[in-house]
Amino acid sequence: MAHWLKSQLTKLGATDIQLKDLGIQEHTKDLALPPVVLARFGTDANKKNILIYGHYDVQPALKEDGWNTEPFELVEQGDCLYGRGATDDKGPVISWLNILQAHNELKLELPVNLVFCFEGMEESGSLGLDDLIIAEKDKYFKGVDAVCISDNYWLGTTHPVLTYGVRGCSYYSITISGPAADLHSGLFGGVVHEPMIDLSHIFAKLTDPQGKILIPGIKEMVAPLTPEEDKLYDTINFDLEGFEQNIGSKTVLHDNVKDALQARWRYPSLSIHGVEGAFYNPGAKTVIPAKVVGKFSIRTVPNIEPRKLDEVVFKYVNEVFASLKSKNTLKVELVHDGDYWVSDPHNWSFRAARKATKAVWGVEPDLTREGGSIPITLSFQNNLNTSVILLPMGRGDDGAHSTNEKINVSNYIEGTKTLGSYLHFIAEEEKDA
Amino acid sequence: MAHWLKSQLTKLGATDIQLKDLGIQEHTKDLALPPVVLARFGTDANKKNILIYGHYDVQPALKEDGWNTEPFELVEQGDCLYGRGATDDKGPVISWLNILQAHNELKLELPVNLVFCFEGMEESGSLGLDDLIIAEKDKYFKGVDAVCISDNYWLGTTHPVLTYGVRGCSYYSITISGPAADLHSGLFGGVVHEPMIDLSHIFAKLTDPQGKILIPGIKEMVAPLTPEEDKLYDTINFDLEGFEQNIGSKTVLHDNVKDALQARWRYPSLSIHGVEGAFYNPGAKTVIPAKVVGKFSIRTVPNIEPRKLDEVVFKYVNEVFASLKSKNTLKVELVHDGDYWVSDPHNWSFRAARKATKAVWGVEPDLTREGGSIPITLSFQNNLNTSVILLPMGRGDDGAHSTNEKINVSNYIEGTKTLGSYLHFIAEEEKDA
Numbered sequence: 001m002a003h004w005l006k007s008q009l010t011k012l013g014a015t016d017i018q019l020k021d022l023g024i025q026e027h028t029k030d031l032a033l034p035p036v037v038l039a040r041f042g043t044d045a046n047k048k049n050i051l052i053y054g055h056y057d058v059q060p061a062l063k064e065d066g067w068n069t070e071p072f073e074l075v076e077q078g079d080c081l082y083g084r085g086a087t088d089d090k091g092p093v094i095s096w097l098n099i100l101q102a103h104n105e106l107k108l109e110l111p112v113n114l115v116f117c118f119e120g121m122e123e124s125g126s127l128g129l130d131d132l133i134i135a136e137k138d139k140y141f142k143g144v145d146a147v148c149i150s151d152n153y154w155l156g157t158t159h160p161v162l163t164y165g166v167r168g169c170s171y172y173s174i175t176i177s178g179p180a181a182d183l184h185s186g187l188f189g190g191v192v193h194e195p196m197i198d199l200s201h202i203f204a205k206l207t208d209p210q211g212k213i214l215i216p217g218i219k220e221m222v223a224p225l226t227p228e229e230d231k232l233y234d235t236i237n238f239d240l241e242g243f244e245q246n247i248g249s250k251t252v253l254h255d256n257v258k259d260a261l262q263a264r265w266r267y268p269s270l271s272i273h274g275v276e277g278a279f280y281n282p283g284a285k286t287v288i289p290a291k292v293v294g295k296f297s298i299r300t301v302p303n304i305e306p307r308k309l310d311e312v313v314f315k316y317v318n319e320v321f322a323s324l325k326s327k328n329t330l331k332v333e334l335v336h337d338g339d340y341w342v343s344d345p346h347n348w349s350f351r352a353a354r355k356a357t358k359a360v361w362g363v364e365p366d367l368t369r370e371g372g373s374i375p376i377t378l379s380f381q382n383n384l385n386t387s388v389i390l391l392p393m394g395r396g397d398d399g400a401h402s403t404n405e406k407i408n409v410s411n412y413i414e415g416t417k418t419l420g421s422y423l424h425f426i427a428e429e430e431k432d433a
Numbered sequence: 434m435a436h437w438l439k440s441q442l443t444k445l446g447a448t449d450i451q452l453k454d455l456g457i458q459e460h461t462k463d464l465a466l467p468p469v470v471l472a473r474f475g476t477d478a479n480k481k482n483i484l485i486y487g488h489y490d491v492q493p494a495l496k497e498d499g500w501n502t503e504p505f506e507l508v509e510q511g512d513c514l515y516g517r518g519a520t521d522d523k524g525p526v527i528s529w530l531n532i533l534q535a536h537n538e539l540k541l542e543l544p545v546n547l548v549f550c551f552e553g554m555e556e557s558g559s560l561g562l563d564d565l566i567i568a569e570k571d572k573y574f575k576g577v578d579a580v581c582i583s584d585n586y587w588l589g590t591t592h593p594v595l596t597y598g599v600r601g602c603s604y605y606s607i608t609i610s611g612p613a614a615d616l617h618s619g620l621f622g623g624v625v626h627e628p629m630i631d632l633s634h635i636f637a638k639l640t641d642p643q644g645k646i647l648i649p650g651i652k653e654m655v656a657p658l659t660p661e662e663d664k665l666y667d668t669i670n671f672d673l674e675g676f677e678q679n680i681g682s683k684t685v686l687h688d689n690v691k692d693a694l695q696a697r698w699r700y701p702s703l704s705i706h707g708v709e710g711a712f713y714n715p716g717a718k719t720v721i722p723a724k725v726v727g728k729f730s731i732r733t734v735p736n737i738e739p740r741k742l743d744e745v746v747f748k749y750v751n752e753v754f755a756s757l758k759s760k761n762t763l764k765v766e767l768v769h770d771g772d773y774w775v776s777d778p779h780n781w782s783f784r785a786a787r788k789a790t791k792a793v794w795g796v797e798p799d800l801t802r803e804g805g806s807i808p809i810t811l812s813f814q815n816n817l818n819t820s821v822i823l824l825p826m827g828r829g830d831d832g833a834h835s836t837n838e839k840i841n842v843s844n845y846i847e848g849t850k851t852l853g854s855y856l857h858f859i860a861e862e863e864k865d866a
Contacts, residue, residue: 180681186805248613372619
């Protein structure tokens with residue numbers, strides 16, 4: 001798709017276009033990564049430079065996964081366009097091409113210089129992109145005034161949003177080793193310290209049953225909720241019942257929207273993902289696993305510093321393990337982490353996006369954050385020293401990564417208008433000091 | 434091997450011989466089970482009838498698993514005979530043939546009538562054998578006075594043993610269900626009750642870190658340790674250091690032999706085997722598992738009644754779950770169970786085996802129990818209403834089920850003499866009232 005994008009962008013009048021080879025990366029062996037498409041439209045020194053990020057790769061999909069239509073054919077049914085990538089993220093990428101096309105056909109001058117960065121590895125952790133951003137920050141990306149990313153979703157299905165934050169994620173493993181090999185529970189049950197019993201005791205000390213993190217020192221790192229921030233949650237269009245319908249169970253921890261959204265967006269959470277090394281098949285096996293690796297992660301928010309978090313996690317897990325008085329051995333490690341990102345939702349880029357949304361949709365957008373992580377957002381912000389906005393087109397029920405992914409036609413049309421208008425409003429908006 | 438056994442037993446002068454077809458069983462689809470070899474030597478109404486059980490099937494083995502020799506060729510090296518089944522249980526089965534051969538060649542009359550029962554499904558849960566025992570109890574097995582099984586091992590490597598008990602096993606699953614499908618921990622962490630967190634809290638309440646069972650009502654069911662029974666442990670040849678070498682770690686819960694052996698043989702234990710439905714692969718996955726099934730089992734001892742045990746387990750797990758105040762749902766179930774077996778180690782059959790051991794080895798045998806379960810022992814005892822003895826040939830380090838399984842030549846020779854002598858001593862021993 002990189003070559004198709006290149007030919008389209010060329011036809012649309014790109015000032016410059018390059019396919020950036022990311023080379024061979026660790027893990028990918030002799031398989032070359034798909035190139036990053038870099039393109040520039042305009043070099044007018046009197047215009048602002050807006051960087052547009054998107055990705056042309058998608059999640060895998062097979063019709064037999066449960067799709068009603070061929071996943072790699074775009075099918076229009078009712079108000080929806082069905083197909084893998086419809087909303088994540090081919091739809092938004094194509095909409096930028098439509099914006100360029102509209103300007104050409106209407107013979108409208110672009111209000112800003114555009115720098116496009118379309119990658120093909122987003123669904124695989126944006127492998128290689130970080131290095132490229134750093135390499136190009138004073139070259140292709142020099143002078144970028146703001147970054148706009150359309151690669152997330154409305155909170156619900158009816159109200160447009162601007163997104164000003166994502167949580168980070170620190171993923172940990174707890175390895176508990178006992179005997180040299182798995183043992184038979186008949187012969188050794190009651191005779192040896194069982195790693196799986198130790199791990200269960202540690203797991204139970206990570207959070208209480210209501211999800212409250214029990215590791216001391218984390219709560220203290222969380223930025224206090226200001227009255228101004230708290231107020232942002234008062235008017236958000238969100239419906240807990242619909243949310244429970246969406247997840248298929250009435251198992252939400254909170255009884256009101258504000259608590260649920262704050263828990264999802266601006267407070268840390270701890271999830272236990274599973275255990276490596278124990279018995280995991282259906283049926284029964286009378287094994288005492290010799291070595292188990294428990295996996296858990298903490299979603300991070302301002303102002304949790306990842307290294308400080310590691311410190312309190314390691315200290316706590318070691319202390320809990322010591323209190324068990326087990327003769328097994330423990331190792332607790334960070335598997336990977338990505339930092340949180342939060343922007344000022346009232347800065348000049350958000351002001352422009354708010355005006356664009358109001359002009360197109362006739363309503364004020366909700367200001368949202370995401371519970372999950374989009375590490376590339378932070379990489380653009382930090383490396384280019386600029387402001388980033390997440391300006392989504394699709395709805396919360398689009399089913400990105402799922403079967404029958406779709407984007408509503410109305411969202412595609414009005415969303416394209418919103419992104420195009422954003423370019424005009426940001427051209428006029430005064431940059432913050 | 435059933436047909437080979439039949440031809441050998443015929444040559445050795447069997448009074449009667451039958452291959453019992455077990456038919457098609459549930460689970461085995463259209464695959465016929467290997468037949469049970471039933472044979473009788475002698476019908477003298479003035480002699481005792483001794484039933485000999487063994488099995489001719491073995492665990493799977495491939496040279497590439499780590500064998501130093503071809504697993505299905507018997508190779509003699511030093512004092513050892515290496516090969517799959519050398520000790521479990523082809524060796525002991527063949528030794529019975531040697532005993533018959535020796536009597537034939539020495540023109541010695543057999544001191545008892547012998548009934549052989551050699552099955553081919555022991556390594557697959559003795560499928561079908563229970564039904565056969567019940568079907569034949571008043572036919573082929575009518576009038577059996579005692580059952581002798583040589584299918585376990587010495588406790589260590591130097592001292593012969595007689596085994597008078599095995600623990601039972603009740604295997605349970607705890608199913609906790611939350612959302613309809615797995616969730617992304619970024620989007621839902623901190624917002625929903627996580628089944629894996631609930632399960633961890635329940636797991637941690639099953640035992641303390643030292644393996645003490647926390648479920649009320651189990652301890653009360655355990656038969657009190659009498660001074661006489663306690664004394665049996667005083668003289669047992671067992672070495673904790675060698676045991677720790679054997680399991681490859683210094684993680685034994687006890688600091689003395691008596692506590693360790695009693696924990697292994699005559700007290701219940703609870704092991705946590707694993708979790709079905711959670712993330713179990715290497716690496717990291719930011720999943721909130723929607724439904725997890727925790728597996729644990731309890732090794733049972735006199736006088737724990739399986740149905741009473743289920744009752745206290747179900748009640749306790751439900752109470753712990755209720756205390757979590759989770760909105761998820763719980764189901765706790767028995768997966769399977771097998772009862773414990775304990776014999777009087779001073780009854781006439783054990784007295785005969787003790788004399789045989791002393792005559793051959795020159796020492797008093799240790800009286801041992803097994804931590805694991807051999808359900809067929811109990812089935813013989815209960816259905817034939819007779820006494821069963823476990824009279825092993827091999828050593829504790831023989832590596833049954835493992836690579837490089839072996840039996841020592843000296844154990845094979847002296848063990849064969851012991852089994853043969855047992856027949857002569859039990860012929861003379863006065864039956865208990």
